[in-house]
Amino acid sequence: SFNASAQEAASVGTDVYGVPWFAGVGALYYNTEMFKEAGVSGPPQTMDELMAVAKKLAKVDAQGRVVRSGVSLRLFGAGSGVAEKFAILMWPRGGELLTRNAQGKYKAGYDNDAGRATLKMHIDAVFVNKVDSLDIKHDAESFELGQTAMFERESWVIGDIQKNAPTLKYQTAAIPRDQRWGTIVGSVSLYTSRSAKNPDVAWDFVKFLTQPQFERQLLQEVGWIPLRQDVNFDPVIAKFPQYKGFLIRDPKYVYWSMPNIKDFDEIETKLAARLVAAYRDATLAGNAAGIANVLHTAAGETNTILKRDGLYGE
Template identity: 85%
Template sequence: MGRPGAPWTIVALIVILIGVALSAPTGGAVPVVNLSIWGGYPEIAPVYQRAADAYQQAHPNVKVTVLTTDLRDYERKLAASLPSDTAGNILEVEASTVERYLEAGLIPKAPTDMAQFVRSRSFNKSAQDAASLANDVYGVPWFAGVGAFYYNTEMFKEAGLSAPPKTMDEVMAFAKKLAKTDAQGRVVRSGISLRLFGAGSGVAEKFAILMWPRGGDLLTQSAPGKYRAGYDNDAGRATMKMHLDAVFVDKVDSLDIKHDAEAFELGQTAMLERESWVIGDIQKNAPTLKYLTTPIPRDKRWGTIIGVVSLYVSRSAANPEVAWDFVKFLTQPQFERQLLGDVGWIPLRQDVNLDPVFATSPQYRGFLVKDKAYVYWSMPSIKDFDEIETKLASRLVAAYRDRTLAGNPAAIANMLHAAA
């Protein structure tokens, strides 16, 4: 889960803390408490700012520094700073990343009151599990990256399509009607923007999202603690064929045009699978764009990926009780609604009324499907997963450029078998 990177952004938030469990020195002056929040999502800084502004109305003497960078740089910074006890006090960490730090004892358990809060009805089981290891709670679920399909309603109307695709087969059938080429046969508007290239593990994650409905997984558990590739099968081969056909056979996407949210916002693609943050991005960059969202189309299965980000307190935090108090403060309804409405990430408290956000941005409904048949699934939380996913991504990027694989089922099967 991720979004385009941004440079380091430092926002100094000065807040006053009343009633913290700190004793004043003999002279009567209340000591300053310094807190730092680190994260890999710079767009969330305004939420922290608003929370800090509200916090200072009730509490004196805490200085909070927010430090954010793009996700990959942030993950590298965590890997270096947690073992040396130089990390920030409050940390945003994805479930797929945090387990290695929990097992190494680099992030302590949450205090009893916070554990009780996480285990309450405020959070669903998937969020609770993501912030826990075994039976112990370590963090507070904060937000999630949830996948859905975006579609340009004007392009759909132009193509004679009255509704979004409901099945994976319809996705490609619709893409053929929506794509446009020039006189030389080059794609100038894609019917669907697929993740065909990029650094890191994202290419493999997007492959998995389109493979999962067909019955495939990047990894399947073969025994306790043991995993094997789950894409060397019909589901993996069908998904690889989908990508290759899109580029070389049906020409509904291209390696030579813009992709991802930028392409959608510029009107250069008709469909896109992405997380909810794109809605907030569209509000800023393309406010007149006519579009809606829809759940991931179904095949053998129906559902979407969920990548949970929780807030943790590092073992090096000098004032952990203050850090946890601020974390709890952040989960109030007004900040959860701001997180969704202004930023675009899905908040994880399930007891917060989000109707005010839906009233102004109905597109968010495509990410919050209340149907028992719709599954919210996640990647395995194992310490080597990112490395495994990144290695597969590099193979996929090479394969998507290999014209000889298109229309060659045996070659596709061999490629996936070799990757597994």
């Protein structure tokens, strides 16, 4: 009833400790009126199309300043979020923040073509193609104000739009593909602890919460994505079709997650600081060696952290 990523999040090795409940899932939001205005028939299907469509959707003023972004990228903000959004757009190209070997050890997985292409995409978006800018609003606020045509985010934005921009015309779609196709999942699971005074009652409550009718209620009233794959969510999608982009059931669409290790937040935050600096560095435009150096240096820092705690492995 659950995808592999959700099962892994509730397990340690082959031992299952919990029941996957709901998740933060990434999808692409797009403004349908802006698409129609620009003559774009539908959401981008590939990473190359993402930038090509963004060029058609972006608007600049007489001074060449971006006044409406074609795509709102995570160029600054909370550290973990910056690195996570980078990873979401890198994963289709074959990269990951960390790769894991057969022995359960990790190393940086972004000092490669996938990482370099993704960093170049961000640099080009700001300094070359001008489809995004450091000087305009970003993320959900920008989308709700009609100041961007596309951005990637979780499903909570649907409820936020209902509250703050109820007349906005928009839809959601799968994250564009490249070498592979998929999106991130941040799973929340339900557990009963060994110290529970009434474990049978607790387990009954877990089963109660994960019944199909409450999975549908969770989606409709809260907005997070339930993880049971055997529940029919069509009644909710009929009312809120924007949830469809978060419930892709194509077997080729992979739901993947970040590693659950103690060093990950430190690794992600330190990488994000380097990415934010890079996104502001105009000298990296058209500078393949400079882009490669940013990621190589960052990967060295990532691997040093892993080695410090005995988690590194080729």
